[in-house]
Amino acid sequence: MTHIDWIDAWSLEEGAARVSKIYAEVFGGDPTGTWSAPGRANLIGEHTDYNGGLVFPFALLHRTYVALTPRTDSIVRIVSGQESMPWEGDLSDAAPGSVSGWAAYVVGVAWALREAGYDVRGFDAAVTSCVPYGAGLSSSAALEASVAVALDSVYGLGLGGTREEPNDDGRKVLVEACIRAEREMAGANTGGMDQSASLRSREGYLLLLDCLDQSISHVPFDLESSGLALLVIDTRAPHQLVDGQYAARRATCEAAARALGVGTLREIADDPAAASVVYDRLAQASTDGAFGDEALDVVSRRVRHVLGDIERVHVVERLLAEGRTAEVGPVLTEAHASLRDDYEVSCDELDLAVDAAIAAGALGGRMVGGGFGGSAIALVKLSEADAIAAAVVEAFAGAGYSAPGFMIAAAGAPAF
Numbered sequence: 145m146t147h148i149d150w151i152d153a154w155s156l157e158e159g160a161a162r163v164s165k166i167y168a169e170v171f172g173g174d175p176t177g178t179w180s181a182p183g184r185a186n187l188i189g190e191h192t193d194y195n196g197g198l199v200f201p202f203a204l205l206h207r208t209y210v211a212l213t214p215r216t217d218s219i220v221r222i223v224s225g226q227e228s229m230p231w232e233g234d235l236s237d238a239a240p241g242s243v244s245g246w247a248a249y250v251v252g253v254a255w256a257l258r259e260a261g262y263d264v265r266g267f268d269a270a271v272t273s274c275v276p277y278g279a280g281l282s283s284s285a286a287l288e289a290s291v292a293v294a295l296d297s298v299y300g301l302g303l304g305g306t307r308e309e310p311n312d313d314g315r316k317v318l319v320e321a322c323i324r325a326e327r328e329m330a331g332a333n334t335g336g337m338d339q340s341a342s343l344r345s346r347e348g349y350l351l352l353l354d355c356l357d358q359s360i361s362h363v364p365f366d367l368e369s370s371g372l373a374l375l376v377i378d379t380r381a382p383h384q385l386v387d388g389q390y391a392a393r394r395a396t397c398e399a400a401a402r403a404l405g406v407g408t409l410r411e412i413a414d415d416p417a418a419a420s421v422v423y424d425r426l427a428q429a430s431t432d433g434a435f436g437d438e439a440l441d442v443v444s445r446r447v448r449h450v451l452g453d454i455e456r457v458h459v460v461e462r463l464l465a466e467g468r469t470a471e472v473g474p475v476l477t478e479a480h481a482s483l484r485d486d487y488e489v490s491c492d493e494l495d496l497a498v499d500a501a502i503a504a505g506a507l508g509g510r511m512v513g514g515g516f517g518g519s520a521i522a523l524v525k526l527s528e529a530d531a532i533a534a535a536v537v538e539a540f541a542g543a544g545y546s547a548p549g550f551m552i553a554a555a556g557a558p559a560f
């Protein structure tokens with residue numbers, strides 16, 4: 145029998161116990177409290193967030209846990225169950241560029257809240273996580289969001305609300321702080337989907353997020369009643385957002401929007417008249433030198449992906465509303481082709497995961513997140529999930545890749 149490596153999520157109790165233990169070992173005694181925040185997957189709508197587009201993520205059951213005690217001074221001391229190096233420093237000295245590595249995500253949230261005028265002081269904290277690291281499932285947003293709700297709670301900022309009654313307006317403020325932490329302190333100019341998914345999702349629901357105005361709606365995510373499941377395949381191919389490729393895609397989209405005279409490509413997606421002439425207008429702009437050395441063909445394909453994926457979010461929303469869940473599969477596969485061929489953010493391992501899953505009977509699949517490694521999702525019949533996972537394992541072994549990990553995704557609770 146082929147061995148399938150299922151990546152288990154800790155229960156809330158287990159996560160809290162693990163992080164409290166680390167805290168006690170390092171700082172002694174009990175923390176003021178424990179908090180946690182989920183990683184995310186995204187059903188459809190990739191590389192659309194920073195284009196003002198639509199995304200359709202959900203919170204995973206896999207979470208990052210934090211045990212934290214506030215301090216009266218501005219000193220921060222943090223340790224992580226996943227990192228060998230603790231970090232200690234003074235929050236008053238924190239500034240973009242002053243903190244590197246994993247600590248930037250933690251310190252960055254406290255720094256961003258202070259920048260926004262909130263009275264946040266120092267703290268002692270331990271963190272640990274069952275969100276696989278570097279898997280394209282937003283372990284960094286889970287870390288930021290867990291720290292955000294912890295600081296909100298211990299410093300009485302009144303932003304997050306409770307688990308039973310989350311305060312969505314306040315959570316938007318926490319999302320902003322997490323985004324600033326990631327952009328300015330960690331140096332990854334990402335689009336905001338991940339932080340919103342971690343803080344603004346609802347258990348059992350997909351989060352339909354409009355990145356133009358940050359408005360949301362919660363869409364029931366129930367695959368089981370149709371006998372389906374969403375298989376997450378962590379290819380374990382190294383994935384790193386803090387590199388040039390993500391920034392280059394973003395820069396191309398922004399140059400295209402400028403050349404088209406709009407704030408974001410979303411405005412083109414919403415305007416059939418503009419959409420019908422978009423490639424002619426890009427050609428003209430290219431002739432006028434708007435894209436420098438970048439070939440018109442490349443710019444056009446990047447734009448085609450963004451417009452296509454925004455449309456695919458609408459398509460999937462309609463299919464789910466009409467109960468035609470199985471038909472989502474081919475839309476995912478179409479999105480994968482677009483990410484692979486037009487946006488060029490896939491890689492061999494992701495392509496193989498998707499192809500092998502489909503060859504073994506998946507209804508469709510695609511890479512998720514930023515790309516260049518990380519995870520793929522496949523929509524499968526629940527009864528076939530094991531066999532499809534086994535087929536992917538065998539395809540990876542045949543190609544000489546390390547063994548992938550798997551999860552059956554369910555929509556978990558947001559940060560609290």
Ligand code: GLA
Nearest residue numbers: 190191334335336337513514
């Ligand atoms: C990463 C970023 C997100 C988003 C996705 C691609 O996960 O953090 O903001 O851009 O890539 O959809």
